[in-house]
Amino acid sequence: MSFNRIYGLFLRHFFLIKSSLPRILDLIYWPTIQIILWGFISLFFSTYSNYYNNTLGVILTCAILYDFLFRSSISFNMLFLEEIWSRNFTNLFIAPMRISEIIISLVVTALIRTLIGLVPAILITSPLFGISILNLGIPLFFLFLSLYIFGITLGLFVSSGLLRYGPAFENIAWSSLFLLAPLGCIYYPIEILPDILQTMAKALPLVYIFEEARSILVNQYVDYTNIKNAFVLNIFYLFIGIVLFYYSFKQARKKGSLINIGE
Amino acid sequence: MQYPIVVKNLSxxxxxxxxxxxxxxKINKNEILGLLGPNGCGKTTTIAMMLGLLKPTNGIVLIDGEDIEKKRIQLLHKMNFISPYIELPKKLTVKENLIVYGKLYGVKKVLLRIDYLSEKLRLTEFLDKKTGELSSGQKNRVSLAKALINDPKILFLDEPTASLDPETGDFVRTFIEKLSKEREMSILLASHNMDEVKRLCKNVLMMKDGLLIDQGTPNELIKKHGKINLEEVFLKLNRTSNEF
Incomplete structure (x- = not known):
């Protein structure tokens, strides 16, 4: 394991981001728009719904948490896609980089990309809507960590597909999270779902993460069982994601997709 | 004697x-071996297997006596590759790209190495320019600098002068010639430029449909096939069984 190589790959993306204002604005734009949009939707609910006493806080907090998940997964995929788009993919794989170094470097860079996008969005919620996600307290750290691990895991699944099937897999990269969102029970409790979907949803860490966020905000009660369940599932999926990534690399070497992946 | 590159029964x-x-x-130290053949004959596949990008179905590639399949990461430190079909990130400056690859290859004094290569390859004035803004000749020299960033013992050159003007082409050829001698490199050169191959290569391999159909020095091949130059030999070997 070489810090230099991990740092080298991080620099490759850092140089790209720092030299491009549109890229930085793009990172900030979507989370900000999401938060503003959901802020107004939440205001509507707080006026006309009595389901929650704290509708605005719950919806907005869940929106921020979901966006954190979305950004972390997309960031991971984007870093991989950048190599394909710039036709740099082969150069990367003929450099003496271990797969573990590639994964760690992408994980660190994706976190920085995600934070660049999300911190401004979190900061504007307080003056605009009087809501602070920090109200979740210490469990917020565990929720973010859990979401980040799941986002990275999804990134690993999608990148495995990109590695094996090339740019044809690109659309999956964009839509992967939208497919999971309904099952994630981000804005509503799991009981809303039909029985069969509830069984499927319970196999995802998202249900426990968002359940926990709502529990803290609505009942002011921290249930560490939810956090524990989310972590156990996260570790399981992360393990599968890493195995899949290694397997895809092996298959790509066998099928020849590393040679002409950018073409 | 141990050859830096040995390819055995590769399929x-x-x-x-x-x-x-x-x-x-086999490729010896201080040797440039030419690899000739029509498009799709298996040249790129062969190079990809030698670089560990592709797993062979059969056979073995030995780099300094070690199997690339077993010690891929360690052996990649000694090798590098240039191809017109692979690019460096366009939005990064030349210097940023070289720093990144210096780090990836574990080069100790990257900035000194970049200074040395930019001087040798006439890149100094472009170091702070975005790679995507360079002309194809300049990009080619940057790719060559990237390929030399780790001071490789083994270099794979896939059409290194494709689409270059004659002056830049000649500069690159002279540079490769010097490099091979001064650094005792083993170089595999895949090219469609027969004059380039004749000038640079001691030995030449002719491929067709995945097979090695002939090999020898350029002069031996010209004499053997009764032709006036390497291009005629190439045309003869690639037309005989199909068109005529």
Whole structure:
């Protein structure tokens, strides 16, 4: 394991981001728009719904948490896609980089990309809507960590597909999270779902993460069982994601997709 | 004597198609070996297997006596590759790209190495320019600098002068010639430029349909096939069984 190589790959993306204002604005734009949009939707609910006493806080907090998940997964995929788009993919794989170094470097860079996008969005919620996600307290750290691990895991699944099937897999990269969102029970409790979907949803860490966020905000009660369940599932999926990534690399070497992946 | 590169019984099959069929060759220190053949004959597949990008169906590639399949990461430190079909990130400056690859290859004094290469390859004035803004000749020299960032013992050159003007082409050829001698490099050169191959290569391999169909020095091949130059030999070997 070489810090230099991990740092080298991080620099490759850092140089790209720092030299491009549109890229930085793009990172900030979507989370900000999401938060503003959901802020107004939440205001509507707080006026006309009595389901929650704290509708605005719950919806907005869940929106921020979901966006954190979305950004972390997309960031991971984007870093991989950048190599394909710039036709740099082969150069990367003929450099003496271990797969573990590639994964760690992408994980660190994706976190920085995600934070660049999300911190401004979190900061504007307080003056605009009087809501602070920090109200979740210490469990917020565990929720973010859990979401980040799941986002990275999804990134690993999608990148495995990109590695094996090339740019044809690109659309999956964009839509992967939208497919999971309904099952994630981000804005509503799991009981809303039909029985069969509830069984499927319970196999995802998202249900426990968002359940926990709502529990803290609505009942002011921290249930560490939810956090524990989310972590156990996260570790399981992360393990599968890493195995899949290694397997895809092996298959790509066998099928020849590393040679002409950018073409 | 141990050859830096030994290729033994190398084959690659894709589902039902054989891309490379049981080829054997060696490359010595200080030698530039030419690899000639029409498009799709298996040159890139062969190079990809030698770089560890592609797993051979059969056979073995030994780099300094060690199997690339078993010690891929360690051996990649000694090798590098340039191809017109692979690019460096366009939005990064030349210097940023070279720093990144210096780090990836574990180069100790990257900035000194970049200074040395930029001087040798006439890149100094472009170091702070975005790579995507360079002309194809300048980009080619940057790719060459990237390929030399780790001071490789083994270099794979896939059409290194494709689409270059004659002056830049000649500069690159002279540079490669000097490099091979001064650094005792082993170089595999895949090219469609027969004059380039004749000038640079001591020995030449001729590939067709995944097979090595002939080999020798350029002069030996010209004499053997009764032709006036290497291009005529190439045309003869690639037309005989199909068109005529």
């Amino acid at each position: 690659k099959n894709y589902s039902n198609k054989a891309a490379v069929k049981n080829i054997n060759f």
